[in-house]
Amino acid sequence: MTWSLPEPMLTVAVDSPKLPAGWAAEPKWDGFRAAVSTDAGTVVLRSRRGTQMGPAFPEIVAATSQLPDQTALDGELILWDWEAGRLSFEQLQNRLRRRGAAAARAAERWPAQFVAFDLLRLSGTDITGWPYMRRRAALEELFVTRALSAPWVLCPSTTNPATIHEWLTWGSVRIEGVIFKGLNDPYRPTVRGWRKYKTRETTEAVVGAITGPLTAPSTLLLGRHDTAGHLQYVGRTTTLTRVTAATTAALLTPATSGHPWTGWTFSAGWGSRQQLEVTLVTPDLVVEVAVDVARDVGGRWRHPARFHRARPELQADEVARRPEPPV
CATH class of the missing domain: 2.40.50.140 (Nucleic acid-binding proteins)
Incomplete structure (x- = not known):
């Protein structure tokens, strides 16, 4: 049976940054929601709405060589503007239109990163049914055992309210807020089971x-x-x-x-x-x-x-x- 990337799990907006009991929090990045999978040399880099973004971001496609075969990640494509000292959605958006040699040149000048916040498949095993805390542990282990390096970035996760408060002061670098995820919740495609607080x-x-x-x-x-x-x-x-x-x-x-x-x-x-x-x-x-x-x-x-x-x-x-x- 052929495995394909599931539709993304979604969020619902909330008005309070207070961490609910039994939940974890992650930063909300100013980038493109994306999922990436590699299967027998075939790489798919897809946006939340299903757009194929691999041709525009060849550095992400090439970096899937660091991942085990038949592995899939959910995350956020971001681009850091070192001169401005913040995330640059503008340059990320400019890159989305480029293909071929133009995309390769843009990747050298404005390299993107993939901030991984969920693990959907690992070495051929679909783990979307695992609770968040188990998927999170597997994601952290993947980064350690494979020594993943740029453009891969492990998204921070916390159950400490003080850390959340600190993240919410990072608006100047384009951290948009926080995402709350139930520790015992599976990954449910298209379901608005996560909570989003935006500064x-x-x-x-x-x-x-x-x-x-x-x-x-x-x-x-x-x-x-x-x-x-x-x-x-x-x-x-x-x-x-x-x-x-x-x-x-x-x-x-x-x-x-x-x-x-x-x-x-x-x-x-x-x-x-x-x-x-x-x-x-x-x-x-x-x-x-x-x-x-x-x-x-x-x-x-x-x-x-x-x-x-x-x-x-x-x-x-x-x-x-x-x-x-x-x-």
Whole structure:
């Protein structure tokens, strides 16, 4: 019987970073969720949504020679930007588009790492039915006995609340939060059996457009000026409450000619092809929002921002500048 990579086990968001009894925690990385398997020389490197990523990351494919045959790992593809001193999702995303010689050159300049946080198959044995703590012990033993080295990285795991608290201070290097996993739980494909707590930061942005009617906007499209002074799109809020929509609408004015986003299109979310129907507004209202640390190319927020309050006392040019996209 042919073995194939199972669909990934998934998470459900929680509002508390408190470690539940009988659970372990791992850092939440700012990268691509990925699974890798090697079987009689055939290597599969697959994204959460099933995209084959092996051609874009030849260094990961080559490194499977360090693994026992018929072995599979679940984890996160990450890329460390040594100059910036943080994880770089932007460069990782740039690499995803490259193939052949271009992918090989990118691997030399911007090498990726595979942070392994679960072991799904070991030397031909499917171990997804084992409890997490047994799979974890086998994963740690694999790293020791095979002396796995770069690009392989063993994801930390802890049952110490103090360690979790320390991880949650690492937002500046793009650690997004923590994942909680039941010590006695098997690996259940497609099931949202893990818990995810994401750290968020409060910041400001300029409202450049809305969805929904101008009298009761549904969401706000947010922008920041780049170093040249052009207003660039950085993200969208979650759906506003009825009260928030009404109070915010009173501060918005319809756009006149010359709006910097005239003719632009906006997707419904990161990775989505659905286009939003938007109404442009005069880009002079500053709002305060809570965002997580996940960023797209050019500093766009990959996940919706939570609206906190309007800041009509601030000028648009007082908002932090959008970072320049990577070369």
